[in-house]
């Protein structure tokens with residue numbers, strides 16, 4: 044296997060410490076990561092668990108999203124990170140320009156250069172974390188598989204909004220010429236002095252409301268505040284593997300809990316002949332109203348709106364409602380779930396904290412035959428699986444969503460004993 048060793052001048056200079064495995068040959072990283080996950084799950088899997096070969100990633104150029112902290116001055120902005128060598132509470136505001144970070148997909152550096160021109164043109168003073176002055180905090184860029192961009196300017200207030208709006212047409216021209224047209228441009232407002240990448244209020248500046256992220260022929264729709272997996276190539280493999288595993292189980296109905304914009308849900312609903320799982324009825328649930336609105340758009344575009352039902356709600360409560368015979372979307376469509384309150388398969392893909400005791404207890408007490416658990420944190424996965432003794436781990440696979448770091452995504456297929 045080709046096993047490149049990634050080097051980075053920012054790491055060597057001590058400006059960035061994010062890539063803890065830099066310098067380790069990629070094949071070694073992948074093997075070590077798979078072994079570490081397997082070790083972590085040793086107590087909750089068994090000798091019969093099938094461990095598939097880990098799904099590799101490109102060693103560099105794989106990140107579809109850049110969260111760039113803006114420092115420096117309006118006329119000489121730096122787009123990258125705050126100096127990681129200083130304590131966050133006593134930071135003097137020094138930042139480093141990381142727009143050439145080798146993890147970003149090709150094209151990101153040119154987009155960042157065009158963004159820097161916009162910062163100059165709109166005279167957006169970078170936010171100074173020590174003095175608590177200035178306007179522009181971060182710039183968040185997402186690049187779609189079709190090479191279209193979503194560009195979001197995170198501002199402290201509305202003070203420079205008009206100036207930014209006036210500079211956006213030149214930004215769009217520059218990105219069009221660079222071959223990465225800006226499909227969505229927004230301002231995000233984060234008035235609080237907090238260490239968060241973005242705030243709750245989004246102001247649309249130009250283009251469409253969503254960025255189309257096509258994976259395996261499925262055009263997912265991403266809104267500015269929605270979650271999307273950051274490694275496009277590995278996400279394709281993750282969704283395709285989930286669909287293939289459930290295609291073998293042939294469930295008639297499935298839930299996609301923590302569904303985001305519906306990546307798993309649409310792969311499950313698609314016909315087996317097209318690489319899906321052929322599930323007749325799929326319900327997706329997610330707390331973000333924005334993500335659900337975007338997923339509903341995809342359902343309509345794919346002609347699946349009658350079979351893929353999407354609702355905002357708390358996934359931890361989904362099985363408690365089902366046990367009461369209400370189903371996860373009782374309010375949306377009670378008749379649909381009245382006769383089949385519990386599905387044949389449940390997919391869960393929670394944040395790092397895992398599904399937690401309530402949903403685990405709901406699954407444990409249910410009669411759901413198949414559960415797919417996709418986790419970005421093997422520690423919380425192990426804890427949740429320990430609370431599900433009614434299930435055995437039939438198979439598992441590590442997906443290298445985060446190369447150059449010790450993090451990994453793990454998909455496990457649980458079958459009720």
Ligand SMILES: C[S@@+](CC[C@H](N)C(=O)[O-])C[C@H]1O[C@@H](n2cnc3c(N)ncnc32)[C@H](O)[C@@H]1O
Nearest residue numbers: 270301302303306329330331357358392393394
């Ligand atoms: C790791 S992301 C997975 C999203 C999606 N499955 C995907 O593949 O892109 C976790 C998602 O869970 C959502 N979330 C967090 N807490 C939740 C809860 N209690 N109930 C439902 N969704 C939740 C987040 O908004 C986020 O979209």
